[in-house]
Amino acid sequence: MERHEFGAAVRQLRESTAPAAVGLPIGRRRVRGLRREELGELAGMSADYVRRLEQGRSHPSAGVVNAIARALRIERAEYERLCALAGYAAADGQVPSEVGPGAMRLLERFTDTPMFVSDAAMNLVAVNSAFMALGHWELTGDPWEWNVAWRTFCDPFHGFKQSADDATDHEAILAARLRNALHRHDEFLRFLRTIDTTVPRNLQIHMIVDNYGTHTHPNVKAWLAKHPRFHLHFTPTSSSWLNMVERWFAALTDKMIRRGVFHSVDDLITAIEEYLRVHNDDPKPFVWTATAESILAKVRRGRVALQQTATQN
Template sequence: MHALADLLRAWRTRLAPADVGIESFGRRRTKGLRREELAQLAGVSVDYIVRLEQGRSRTPSAQIVAALARALQLDSTETAAFYRAAALAPPGSDTVSHHIPAGVQRMIVRMSDLPLAVFAADWTLLHSTPLWRSLFGSPSVTDDPAQNLIVQTFVENSIAGIATAHGGPAAFERALVADLRRTAAAHGNDTSFRRFIADVRAQSPRFAALWDEGHVAAHQSMVKTVHHPVVGDIVLDCDVVTVPDSDIKLVLYSTKQSGPDADKLECLRAGGGRATVRSDADSVAAAHPGN
């Protein structure tokens, strides 16, 4: 049997639904995730999973391999083996990684009731929790895999109406670009990343001006007011944590345990903001293609 099929089946059987934050239902004849569950997590069809596991499809794209690697919570060594089994070159060390380490995936499964999102070093969205999506009225990564905070801020201009940084929009934009400069210093040989920067520069004079300032700094925590159409304005702390030995960023919004802001957040957690967003059960391993 083809190595790719063997690996996919073996990795699927070692995960339980609880490991990926989904509810188990019905009697299970075999251990591990069902094919339907893996397909949902990776954003592919069940038929495609079947064809891969039966060896009838042996050349998945790099995007599909990356999505499945995240869904299966593979570590970096396993991910590299998965790429090679698909006759693909694993992403190099200079490439902006969209891999969420398995330990981080398990951690954010346990934090799934918080407004939490995971971003790559180029600010591509890799995962968001249901409360994050309810707070910002945004789709899941499975539904829209091309979400990028830099593009949303400087090209689409869609962020300003959703949230306001208390230091002002200029402070938020400068912090984003300075952080992206850190990525350029570490991944300057990534051709996709360089092309991404060139595209945003061409479309946004505001971004180009900030980029040309050359300021380099890690994104700092901020206080923001989120403008929600159902529950109203919510004042929240926004903390950005970079995972050690990884470029992955965890962005978490929080507030005090009591008070009007906490009440509004709890209303959204209980489903009070569902009128503005699509509610689904996407996992931490939702698929995202590279730039």
């Protein structure tokens, strides 16, 4: 394998991937595409390892290739090209939900380091003794208690100390990983089954999902046909109404959350509800002000910039 070719391909994919495409906030950026730290977080590896891969100084395992492909949400053809450059056959992309005895023995070798293994949907599938010795993970038998994202957003550990910026970055990475999981039909089915077991049987379930190909898989279609209380509503590509929803949440974040100090989840919920009350007392609709001509002009400028960049490279 030509390591530098694989590394160059990874770097090109990373730099050409828009943060929004993998569920990350755009923010202010000095680099194109994703940062190495962001790719590392999404793929479950360090930024230094991503750098060594891109520089051709490390040989990736098949698992690393699959993790990078999932993190960047690349197309099948690009995935197969990465596999070919790394010297592996393309896999079907499924993520195992169990660990073998060998992996458990490896976890237990880290006697002084709390460690866990999760599946693509952030459900814990294995932990070592050092992790349980922390004593902060109180398990009640509820399946949600074993989900890292659920505990982070809905029932956080007050013993964990993070700065506001670190917490925001961590939550953004978790949300992006969950979105990645839903873009594979096996994980989507697991997600649907979890909802089915936790929502009372007498309730109908309406889900708003992006218009991706996961729901068209035969296994997903068959499952939904057997569970008629599930109703899927798809967002049209580039849907302006969804942009307005996202813009409203951006306003909530900028005007209230980032300006406030919250000592507990209850404080945060109270502040959000107060913001909703004030906003609903005098609601103002979002108005689309851009003209078709200005949008097309921006597309043309972007195309020229991309062509210039490609010529320079």
